Amino acid sequence: MTARRAKGFPISPRADLVFVADYGQPDMTEGGLMIGDSGTDYWRYRANDWRFGEVIAIGPGPWSEDGSRRLPMPRIEIGDVIMFSRKHGTRLPGDMRYKHPLYSKGPAADGLLIRVLDPMKCQAVCADFKPWWNVHLSQLEPSNTMTG
Numbered sequence: 001m002t003a004r005r006a007k008g009f010p011i012s013p014r015a016d017l018v019f020v021a022d023y024g025q026p027d028m029t030e031g032g033l034m035i036g037d038s039g040t041d042y043w044r045y046r047a048n049d050w051r052f053g054e055v056i057a058i059g060p061g062p063w064s065e066d067g068s069r070r071l072p073m074p075r076i077e078i079g080d081v082i083m084f085s086r087k088h089g090t091r092l093p094g095d096m097r098y099k100h101p102l103y104s105k106g107p108a109a110d111g112l113l114i115r116v117l118d119p120m121k122c123q124a125v126c127a128d129f130k131p132w133w134n135v136h137l138s139q140l141e142p143s144n145t146m147t148g
Contacts, residue, residue, distance in 0.1 A: 005057035020053035
């Protein structure tokens, strides 16, 4: 087994690590109002603790206890969108970013932040996931805000 990575991503993870391009969180409304940390409690369909990101590199897998062979990785593939807790993993420095082909405008033009995770900390693989915020501008879509 060998490490796998997205096209154009220069890092190959070791052992059983997964590199994820973090979609981030919206920090303003479409009208330009900044959303404070306590404001995230009021977003519809949003738990403050959960993050979403795309898998961009997968390690070859951990070694068996006797060191004779590699064990298979959990069923996570390059391009899968996963849900994970923002408390898990390690963020790589800000200058190490992933230039995602779909998110190349606005603040995301510099690239998405990368998080290194243990695959066992991935809470779910989200099929057909589409962010409910504008990742390009880091804006919450107006249809997803609560009123009243």
